[in-house]
Amino acid sequence: MSRPQIMPRGEERLYFEALAENKLTFGFCTSCSKAHFYPRTVCPSCHSDQIEYRVSSGKGTIYTFTTQYRAGNPALEDQVPYTIVMVDLTEGYRMMADLLGTAPEDVAIGLPVVAEIEHPENGHSVVHFRVEVSNG
């Protein structure tokens, strides 16, 4: 599917290069041991510059969501309605993405989700989430 085009720079570009290799990365401060997202050059908690860009499991739970019945960008007009989620990842950071494969009436805060990385033909890789189906 088409996506709004972006122009990442510097550490932003490193994040999208990792995504292109199927790695969702987050910032981890080796000084205070706190995770952060989006990955920064300086820790937003302790202001150390000893930051590692670690690879995430992509697993988490929905912190909140909204289903939009109008597109926020012309590139997404054929997608409505679509659901945007804030996800609390198990590594201790929170990120925005969209939720695929769940009808609007079935979305709920607290549902377990897992990341899925898409590589569109044009443009940058994109993280989506899907509700995790338990094997037990």
Next chain:
Amino acid sequence: MADKSVAIVGAAQVDIFKTKDRSPVGLAALAAKRAVEDAGLKLSDVDALFTSSSYYAMPTLTMAEYLGLSPNIVDSTSTGGCSFVQHLGHAVAMINQGLCEVALIVYGSTQKTDAGKLVSIAEHSVYEQQYGLIHPLGAFGLIANRHMKEFGTTSEQLAQYAVSAREWALLNPEAPYPTALTVDEVLSSPMVASPLHKLDCCLVTDGAGAIIVTSGKRAASLKQKPVWVLGTGEAQNHRNISQMPDFTSTKASVSSKRAFEQAGVGIADIDTAHVYDAFTISLLILMEDLGFCKKGEGGAFVENGRLAPGGQLSLNPNGGGLSFSHPGMLSMFLIIEAVAQLRGTAGARQHQGAKLSLVHGMGMTLASHATAILGNEAP
């Protein structure tokens, strides 16, 4: 009158629903002219210029050029909709430092004429942009769903605020929609970003506004009864919604505490409140964080017409962003309505005997906050 007292001595708003043949800066220029005239001053008396814009990247240059001004000092602090309340606090500090004496704070927008939707030169985060969040509505959908989950807030409660705002607007001859609204009408308006409906959202209007701020000493010789700036405060904690630390609480608690402490008054002393209502949910959360009710009780607080005319609090008596005017950045118009209430010139919606008003602006998605306490008795 204290040595460091500063007052608002002029105010004007122009074309607050729809303009014609006026650009954003041209509309703002007219508001500036009328505000200095309201004060009994001339534009050539202005020695400090404050503005923010959704159109102009260097708005003080644009505005000063258009008006033929050469101010001693300028401030184009841009924190979204609350910018002008922040400018007011900065103007007080600059006047008290002797950097200037007559400050013009001004804003103009033609977003209704342009496109009927929010105009913005603001950039998006690369970590959000791919997802097509409607700015700013989608973010408030995220905020509202979380508030509902944590506190049991309902869509009916949110709708009650929209209904109260419209009741106030019916007392304002300048308000654009002179018909009552019902909870059912709000709930049956199209869902745009769940759980928010079209009528949970502010109007999209044109409009310009300006205020003139000066020292107490200078104010004493001017034609209007001064509206004193008794306290100001500001605080912020994010730029992008995905970075908001807690989606149900804001730094309004900090900015208002600073303003109240400076003014030496408390929330129980407030006669009229002018609080940023871009969305029903933004108003509700701000009422909690400003201290009008406890955290999580905003839903119950807006029920039973408590915020309607004749209720517990004169809140946004001009009809607010939901039912009066919202030209992109609302806080200028919150200040102007507080000035009208404190001058006693608000007509049918006048809070009789109003002495103290709280103005609270928020910017972006509950990201930036600025509070001012205004009064009509000299400090």
